[in-house]
Amino acid sequence: MQAFLKGGTSGPSKDKAVSSDSSSSSKAKIIPWVEKYRPKTVEDVAHQDEVVAVLKKSLEGSDLPNLLFYGPPGTGKTSTILAAARQLFGPELYRERVLELNASDERGISVIREKVKKFAQLTAGRARPDGKPCPPFKIIVLDEADSMTKDAQSALRRTMERETKTTRFCLICNYVSRIIEPITSRCAKFRFKPLDDDILTSRLKAICEGEGVDIDDKAVATVLKSSEGDMRKAIMFLQSASRLCGKDSTVSSDIILDIAGVVPGERLEQLIATCSSDSYEDLDVAIREVIMDGFAASQVLSQLHDNIVINESLSDKQKSIICEKMAEVDKSLMDGADEYLQLMALFSTIMTQICHGN
Numbered sequence: 001m002q003a004f005l006k007g008g009t010s011g012p013s014k015d016k017a018v019s020s021d022s023s024s025s026s027k028a029k030i031i032p033w034v035e036k037y038r039p040k041t042v043e044d045v046a047h048q049d050e051v052v053a054v055l056k057k058s059l060e061g062s063d064l065p066n067l068l069f070y071g072p073p074g075t076g077k078t079s080t081i082l083a084a085a086r087q088l089f090g091p092e093l094y095r096e097r098v099l100e101l102n103a104s105d106e107r108g109i110s111v112i113r114e115k116v117k118k119f120a121q122l123t124a125g126r127a128r129p130d131g132k133p134c135p136p137f138k139i140i141v142l143d144e145a146d147s148m149t150k151d152a153q154s155a156l157r158r159t160m161e162r163e164t165k166t167t168r169f170c171l172i173c174n175y176v177s178r179i180i181e182p183i184t185s186r187c188a189k190f191r192f193k194p195l196d197d198d199i200l201t202s203r204l205k206a207i208c209e210g211e212g213v214d215i216d217d218k219a220v221a222t223v224l225k226s227s228e229g230d231m232r233k234a235i236m237f238l239q240s241a242s243r244l245c246g247k248d249s250t251v252s253s254d255i256i257l258d259i260a261g262v263v264p265g266e267r268l269e270q271l272i273a274t275c276s277s278d279s280y281e282d283l284d285v286a287i288r289e290v291i292m293d294g295f296a297a298s299q300v301l302s303q304l305h306d307n308i309v310i311n312e313s314l315s316d317k318q319k320s321i322i323c324e325k326m327a328e329v330d331k332s333l334m335d336g337a338d339e340y341l342q343l344m345a346l347f348s349t350i351m352t353q354i355c356h357g358n
């Protein structure tokens, strides 16, 4: 990890990273691989066929509906709309025609009323400075829309309807249930699916080739397993690992496991075995050790879930009680609860189920 942090200005990818960025000056600029390999056109977006088909049609001149993209992280939502906007308007008009607001911007009701409304009301012409035709509308991208308040979302309803002549909205979120119904019904909804292993493998291999990274098949399999269809995570693991390894060595599975913070299988088994001892003191020691070793409680939880679901020594009733507790612990962790206390609560439930449940 240290090497990764220090390696900001060196590494095998330096020359290529610079050459692929046309705007870079002689000053060497290292671009994170997730940015460098972000799809530049909608055709580059893998695995999301429906939305790509709709956007391609609008690139050919047909109208574009208001859009709502939702799905897990790292599946191409932001990249898709940015690529489409760039293709529609070209680099010169892009700034004029696209308003991008994400969770880091203030998006309370006042901003929706003023900034968004004002931008939506501007008219838009049909031609680009380079003479090519372009659609007579602007696009407002509201990224991470699930973090917008309900009031702000409500304020959008009327604006969305009134400005359809000049503006299209693209809302992007992870959790579609947090978007109010009147908004979802005004948009064409597209679910972005987690990328499957074949696509991830081919993309990762292409990146490795482009960057001159040597990686063995087992390591690729480990990246796939630890990234769970999230391409951003997969690319980040790959870049961190290649920095850590240095120029001439092969990226191995162990390095990926180390970077991903995966809890080793034996360690997890050991924790479950401790639960069978019915000793609260032993459990306390084991959990403190896991936390001291730097494993994240959320990682323990997700791996434990996979383990519990297929565990044959537990009955269905025991599994359901444990899974219900996992859901509670997951929510508490997301809300910022103490990791030690949450793991203790979870493993105490498992201990009770193993030793006294039926």
Ligand SMILES: Nc1ncnc2c1ncn2[C@@H]1O[C@H](COP(=O)(O)OP(=O)(O)OP(=O)(O)O)[C@@H](O)[C@H]1O
Binding pocket: 033, 034, 035, 037, 038, 039, 044, 045, 046, 047, 048, 071, 072, 073, 074, 075, 076, 077, 078, 079, 080, 173, 174, 192, 195, 231, 232, 235
């Ligand atoms: N479908 C895809 N095709 C090609 N590359 C992808 C795809 N999905 C993700 N990527 C890669 O992952 C990176 C992150 O993608 P992006 O920012 O679009 O994810 P996102 O869906 O907006 O995630 P979040 O919900 O976290 O905002 C991109 O830079 C790109 O390299």
Ligand SMILES: [Mg+2]
Binding pocket: 077, 078, 079, 143, 172
């Ligand atoms: Mg995004």
